[in-house]
Amino acid sequence: MSTMTGSEDTGARKQAKRGSAPPVDPQVKIKELHELFADAPDLGKKALDNVLRELTSQVAELPPPIESAGRVGARLGKISELTIVVPLAVGGAKRLRSFLRLLGGNLSPGASKVGTLHDMRFVFLDNDTKLLFATSFDGDWDTYIDDFVTKIPDYLDIIDSAWDGWPGIRSPGAKDYLVKHQITAEGWFVAHPDLTVAETDRLVRLGKAVDEFLDTIGDEGGAPEAQPAEKKPTTPEQARIVEQKIQKLRQLYSDAPEMGRAALEKGLPNLTREIAAAAGTQSAGRIGARQGKVSELTAVAPFAPGGAKRLRGLLQALEGNFRGGDAVGTLHDMRFVFLDNDSKLLFATAYDGEWDAYIDDFVTKIPDALDLLFCNIEGWPGIHSPTVKDWLVAHQIPADAWYVSSPKLTVAETRRLEHVGQAVEQFLDRIG
Amino acid sequence: MSAPAIELREIQATVLRQRPAPYFGTHVLLRIGEAREGRAFLRRLLPHVDSAASWWNAANAWLAVGISYAGLEALGVPEASLQSFPEAFRVGMAARSRQLGDEGVNHPDTWDSPFGSGQVHIGASVFSDSEARRNRVLAMAREQLGPGVSVLAMQDFGAQPGDLNPLGYKDGIDQPAIEGSGVEPLPGQGRAIKAGEFILGYPGEGGVPLPMPQPDVLGRNGTYVGFRKYQSRVGAFNRFLQAHGSTEEEREWLAAKLVGRWRSGAPLTLAPDADDPALGANAHRNNDFDYAHDPRGRQAPLGCHIRRMNPRDTHLTRLTDVNIHRLIRRGTTYGPPYDPNALSEEADVVPRGAYFLFISAKAMATIEFLQQEWINDGNFMGLGGERDPIIGLQENGATFTIPSEPLRRRVHGIDTFNVLRGGEYFFMPSLSALRWLGGLGGGEEDRP
Numbered sequence: 001m002s003t004m005t006g007s008e009d010t011g012a013r014k015q016a017k018r019g020s021a022p023p024v025d026p027q028v029k030i031k032e033l034h035e036l037f038a039d040a041p042d043l044g045k046k047a048l049d050n051v052l053r054e055l056t057s058q059v060a061e062l063p064p065p066i067e068s069a070g071r072v073g074a075r076l077g078k079i080s081e082l083t084i085v086v087p088l089a090v091g092g093a094k095r096l097r098s099f100l101r102l103l104g105g106n107l108s109p110g111a112s113k114v115g116t117l118h119d120m121r122f123v124f125l126d127n128d129t130k131l132l133f134a135t136s137f138d139g140d141w142d143t144y145i146d147d148f149v150t151k152i153p154d155y156l157d158i159i160d161s162a163w164d165g166w167p168g169i170r171s172p173g174a175k176d177y178l179v180k181h182q183i184t185a186e187g188w189f190v191a192h193p194d195l196t197v198a199e200t201d202r203l204v205r206l207g208k209a210v211d212e213f214l215d216t217i218g219d220e221g222g223a224p225e226a227q228p229a230e231k232k233p234t235t236p237e238q239a240r241i242v243e244q245k246i247q248k249l250r251q252l253y254s255d256a257p258e259m260g261r262a263a264l265e266k267g268l269p270n271l272t273r274e275i276a277a278a279a280g281t282q283s284a285g286r287i288g289a290r291q292g293k294v295s296e297l298t299a300v301a302p303f304a305p306g307g308a309k310r311l312r313g314l315l316q317a318l319e320g321n322f323r324g325g326d327a328v329g330t331l332h333d334m335r336f337v338f339l340d341n342d343s344k345l346l347f348a349t350a351y352d353g354e355w356d357a358y359i360d361d362f363v364t365k366i367p368d369a370l371d372l373l374f375c376n377i378e379g380w381p382g383i384h385s386p387t388v389k390d391w392l393v394a395h396q397i398p399a400d401a402w403y404v405s406s407p408k409l410t411v412a413e414t415r416r417l418e419h420v421g422q423a424v425e426q427f428l429d430r431i432g
Numbered sequence: 433m434s435a436p437a438i439e440l441r442e443i444q445a446t447v448l449r450q451r452p453a454p455y456f457g458t459h460v461l462l463r464i465g466e467a468r469e470g471r472a473f474l475r476r477l478l479p480h481v482d483s484a485a486s487w488w489n490a491a492n493a494w495l496a497v498g499i500s501y502a503g504l505e506a507l508g509v510p511e512a513s514l515q516s517f518p519e520a521f522r523v524g525m526a527a528r529s530r531q532l533g534d535e536g537v538n539h540p541d542t543w544d545s546p547f548g549s550g551q552v553h554i555g556a557s558v559f560s561d562s563e564a565r566r567n568r569v570l571a572m573a574r575e576q577l578g579p580g581v582s583v584l585a586m587q588d589f590g591a592q593p594g595d596l597n598p599l600g601y602k603d604g605i606d607q608p609a610i611e612g613s614g615v616e617p618l619p620g621q622g623r624a625i626k627a628g629e630f631i632l633g634y635p636g637e638g639g640v641p642l643p644m645p646q647p648d649v650l651g652r653n654g655t656y657v658g659f660r661k662y663q664s665r666v667g668a669f670n671r672f673l674q675a676h677g678s679t680e681e682e683r684e685w686l687a688a689k690l691v692g693r694w695r696s697g698a699p700l701t702l703a704p705d706a707d708d709p710a711l712g713a714n715a716h717r718n719n720d721f722d723y724a725h726d727p728r729g730r731q732a733p734l735g736c737h738i739r740r741m742n743p744r745d746t747h748l749t750r751l752t753d754v755n756i757h758r759l760i761r762r763g764t765t766y767g768p769p770y771d772p773n774a775l776s777e778e779a780d781v782v783p784r785g786a787y788f789l790f791i792s793a794k795a796m797a798t799i800e801f802l803q804q805e806w807i808n809d810g811n812f813m814g815l816g817g818e819r820d821p822i823i824g825l826q827e828n829g830a831t832f833t834i835p836s837e838p839l840r841r842r843v844h845g846i847d848t849f850n851v852l853r854g855g856e857y858f859f860m861p862s863l864s865a866l867r868w869l870g871g872l873g874g875g876e877e878d879r880p
Contacts, residue, residue: 214839293811329750352750352811357801360794363638364753386643410811412749 029317036313039306043382044375050368072182074335077193079118080140083337083346084133085125086181092162093128095252095260099158100401102245105289107403110155110270114147116197119332119350121289121399122159123298131163132298134348136333138196149174154267158253161260168259183346187315187336189325191411192418200406203417210420242272289399292407294332297355298348299395300339307376308342314372327366330358330411345377352410359389436634438612438627440484442653442862446496446762447631447791448487448613451604452561454591457764458570459659459787461546461585461856462554462577467508468873469580470553474507475870476576477556480569483863487615493560493569496789497866498657498858500524503553508872509650516646517859520796521656524550525855531800533808538825538852546584547661547854554581555659555858557764557789563590589764589787597763598664598784599822599849600687600770602697602712606719606742608758620720622744625755631655632793637756642793645859650869653862656795658759660788660855662823666771667779668847674775676843686843689834690821692736693718700732729835734813737822740806749814750805757801762789785850796857823850 030052037048067075073082088096100107100122111117116138123132148156149169156169167173195203246268253264264271282290288297303311315336325331330352337346362370367383374380381387409417440448451457464470474497482494499507501522504514520528526540526548534540540548556573560566577583597603609617611624612634628636632644633652644651677683684707688694694703696712701721703711712718722745726732732739739746743754767784774782792798805811808825810818819825821832826848834841861869 211842215842215844217839327751329748329752354804357804358750358752360638360756360797361751361753364756365751367638384638384640410749412811412814413816415749416814416816 032313033317036310040310041304041375041380043371043380044310047368047371047375051372068184072179072184074185074188076188076190078138078196079136079190079193079333080138081185081188081333081335082133082135082137082182083185083335083348084178084182085339086131086133086160086166087164088124088129088131088162089164089166089257091255092164093124093131095256096122096131096159096162097124097128097400098252099249102249103401105399105401106291107401108291110152111403112405113151116147117403118197118405119294119296120401120403121296121298121348122401123397123399125300125397132346134298134335136190136350138198154263154270157259157263158267161257161263183337183339185335185337186312187318187334189331189334191326191332192414195414195418197405200409200414200417203414203421204406204409206424207417207420210424246272287393287396287398289402291402291404293352293410294404294407295351295353295355296348296399296402297351298346298397298399299392300344300346300397301395302344302378303342304376304378304380307378308338308345311336311345311373311376312338312342314376328362332411350404352412355392356389359392363388436612436627438610438614438631438634439653439862440487440614442864443484443631443655444496444860444862445482445484445487445494446557446559446789447655447760447860448484448610448615449482449489449494449559450607451559451762451764453595455559455561455764456563456566456590457557457559457588458566459585459587459589459764460556460558460570460573460583461552462556463546463551463582463584464503464506464553464580465582466580467506468876469578470503470507471870471873471876473576473578473581474866476578477573478863478866478870480572480576481863481866484613487613493558493562493565495569495573496557496559496860498555498659498860499869500552500555500856500858502550504859504869506553507869509869510872513646513650516644516651518643518794518796520800521857521859524548525658525660525857528796528800532803533825534803534852534855536825537848543852543854544661547856551584552856555657555856559762587766587787589766592765592769596695596770597786598666598765598767598770599669600772601691601693601695603763604761605693605697605715606738607760608755610760618719619716620722622755625758628793629756629758630760630791630793636793637753647868650861650865652865654865655791655793655860657858657860658788658790658792658795658799658855659858660790660799661785661853662788662850663781663783663785663853664850665780665848666774666782666784667776669849670772670775670779672845672847672849675845689733690736690832692732692738699738700736701726704731730837733832733834735810735815735818735821735833737820740813740820741802743806743813746813748812750812752812757798757806758792759795759798759802760789760791762791764788785853791860821846821849824848825852 033048037045040048073080075081107120111120118136118138120135121132123134124130125132153169160166160169165177167177249264253261288295290296325334332350332352334349335347337348338344339346363383370383379391381391385391464473477495477497480495481497501514501517501524504517514522520531525532526543529535529540546552558566558569558573560569592598595602595604606621608630609615609621609624610627610630612627617624626635626637628634628641632654633641636642645654673683673686677686684695688700688707693699694707694712696707696709697718698708698712699718699721701723702708702717723732723739724745727747728734729739734746742758763786765786767782771779790799807820807823810816815833818831818833826846829844830846832843832846834843
């Protein structure tokens with residue numbers, strides 16, 4: 001595969017649409033930033049001064065700007081974000097939450113069928129009156145919705161029949177409904193902008209084969225025999241629990257719109273299998289959901305006076321893209337979305353492990369970058385405050401469902417596999 | 433910018449004082465039956481607790497005192513003050529087993545008594561350079577016990593011949609240097625780390641002091657101790673070396689690759705091909721290196737024990753400040769010395785191993801971080817799920833990767849070589865704080 005050769009790999013990032021935007025004098029941008037932060041809290045102004053040198057280089061180098069993911073949404077490289085906040089119909093939150101819980105908050109079986117989804121979360125907002133649905137996915141928005149329509153319409157209808165005013169996934173009005181409720185992120189970061197879900201799967205297979213190859217030729221005694229995956233038969237007890245869950249679902253959906261009830265019945269054969277297999281999500285430390293090694297952090301917080309304007313200006317100066325995200329080394333993706341007429345910020349990331357463990361590293365390593373971003377939020381205590389962890393936790397809203405396409409892959413492991421892939425291609429080029 | 437002077441007269445000696453060589457000592461775990469008796473005991477003990485004022489003087493015996501959260505409760509510390517301690521300290525080490533990854537054979541359910549029972553209130557340790565002096569201090573301390581304070585467990589410890597740990601390596605090398613302590617850093621120790629990382633009340637690496645238990649007199653100049661008892665499975669360790677090395681030379685090479693140092697303490701980075709006992713014995717040379725010329729771990733494997741515990745300038749995959757994850761370690765070995773010929777499974781259960789005192793102003797958070805990230809995972813070095821070969825809890829089919837030319841070598845079937853047998857968190861108060869704790873009864877010392 002030629003896309004794996006070194007030059008193409010870095011090239012893809014560079015060509016990631018410098019676009020036709022006219023070159024901007026960095027000094028002008030810096031001046032604009034200073035003006036923008038004139039009314040920021042002292043902490044923010046100081047942070048801006050501190051990071052300006054770093055920022056100068058970022059702004060001057062013009063990181064690849066994010067672009068549009070089809071009709072709405074931001075995209076970086078091959079990866080797009082979809083962020084939707086929809087009003088929930090009466091009783092919708094209760095139905096949907098129970099449904100998600102029955103699946104253990106884990107949507108893997110259905111979601112992996114789509115083949116383009118990197119991650120997906122469902123988060124209830126504003127006392128269960130709204131649902132945040134946020135994904136990162138490959139390619140074009142329109143194709144993505146079409147995938148849903150053809151591949152998993154019933155799952156979708158079970159979920160989206162909880163939405164107020166939803167016309168049904170097969171309705172010609174479905175796309176317009178989504179567009180109307182979609183909010184394009186103002187900032188969007190992806191760790192591996194060139195790796196689609198399919199390419200990632202290929203690298204995982206390649207990495208495994210390389211390890212087996214090296215074990216066979218390099219290690220005394222060779223590799224241990226691969227253990228066949230254990231197949232656990234379903235016990236009568238488990239079957240009974242699944243049956244109970246199905247009954248509960250039927251009850252729950254008895255007051256759903258006709259469309260939702262029909263979808264449930266149609267989807268039942270598959271659902272039964274999936275409820276039986278639901279592995280569930282784990283907790284990501286203090287708060288938040290985790291699947292395998294990848295956690296979600298979703299926070300909604302009100303802007304400080306003038307904060308929305310400042311943050312938008314800052315994100316625009318960075319073209320919406322954060323090179324700093326790479327330095328953290330655990331961020332799969334990160335988005336900044338402005339909600340409710342710029343009164344609130346939605347901050348959502350997919351990251352490795354637990355953030356609690358590393359907060360102290362952020363404090364000593366990137367204090368100014370964090371103060372610069374979050375001084376725009378009401379009540380930010382400052383990164384050095386001992387209450388900063390509690391503050392973050394207080395604004396975090398744990399997802400009720402969380403899907404990750406490759407739950408075993410950390411950012412670092414993905415990077416390692418990229419290197420393995422490149423080395424293998426070079427090796428094959430040389431002998432071939 | 434000069435660092436604030438550290439109040440050495442207030443800090444317990446063990447924070448700065450290295451154990452002597454050879455060393456002799458005893459750990460004593462105590463239970464307070466009655467608050468008033470407990471406070472009286474502290475008052476009697478106080479004159480015998482050494483400060484760090486003459487930290488360099490390790491020739492005499494000295495006493496170190498730590499108090500668990502249950503102990504603070506038992507002493508009658510006021511509720512508001514109790515609540516000012518961090519959550520992980522309040523619930524104790526056993527209750528944090530999930531965050532610590534203390535599972536399977538390391539799970540608190542399997543621990544030796546009295547660890548994790550909630551009964552351990554005070555941990556006192558005597559350190560000395562001679563058995564006679566140790567015995568004198570211990571006898572003196574026992575005289576102070578009184579009726580309401582009982583001994584739950586006592587464990588003698590002491591240096592093995594050659595100052596080796598239970599798996600046969602020289603240990604105790606590479607401690608963090610602390611700013612303003614007056615202790616001259618050894619070559620290779622790196623820049624001195626802000627005192628606030630190790631002692632409460634001083635600015636830490638983040639520029640501000642860490643949150644401190646209240647009132648000030650209780651928190652200031654104190655620190656925390658993570659006390660962990662390990663038992664070494666010497667048979668399993670030797671069997672592993674036998675299985676993967678057909679000659680003595682190959683086995684010692686593998687043993688060095690696991691740790692990053694030869695048995696003598698000579699680091700692979702400075703002695704890549706063979707042990708160099710003179711180098712190992714020289715404190716001014718045996719730690720004087722970084723990994724600038726070994727980024728891929730061809731000398732010291734990325735996953736070896738010392739590179740995990742102090743990555744120095746290794747490129748890490750996550751945004752990490754290596755200076756905020758360091759601990760002062762006081763390792764104390766117990767049981768018979770390392771036997772290179774012990775291969776049986778019976779040898780795995782011989783009581784021998786080490787008690788560690790891990791000292792830091794945020795010991796709970798640091799130990800949890802190390803357990804999660806640097807010991808029981810490999811992601812931070814780009815090693816997938818590989819774990820620390822010496823103190824990691826190994827899963828079935830675990831591997832250890834040795835980067836080599838032309839092909840990396842991967843050793844399969846690595847076992848858990850050190851099993852956790854128990855642990856407690858202690859607060860190690862300043863001398864003023866010990867006085868404050870002893871006086872909580874409000875003048876009871878004057879009453880009969």
